[in-house]
Amino acid sequence: MESFAVWCPVCTKQQQEIKKLHQEVREAVISISLDTDPNEDNQKVLEAVNERGFTWRFAVSPPELTKALIQEFGSAVVNAPFAPIILVCEDQSARFLGRGAKSVEELKAEIKRGC
Secondary structure, eight states: OOOOOTOHHHHHHHHHHHHHHHHHHGGGGGOOEEETTTTHHHHHHHHHHHHHHOHHHHHHHHHHHHHHHHHHHOOOGOOGGGGGGGOTTSSSSEEOOOOOOOOOOHHHHHHHOOO
């Protein structure tokens, strides 16, 4: 799960890496990009997704979910310029991957490492 905002260039860079990841691993990984900017809406996200050619799941985070993410992982998880990513494993455990855009190779290594 990636937290992002439409206006965030670091987020777009991260999403380009996620796009490359999906080109390599196809459907072995499920990605969800969650817009946590309270000033953005479904239409704004849809326009950006279509313009950028992204094909995985995108949603606007309800305030309750944003609050729950902050409680679980800290406020950095919704700080879009840090390109926050949470790895959610098959057993439903989760791990915050920290700050900064991750390359395809870094993403694959984190997935291999698991939760």
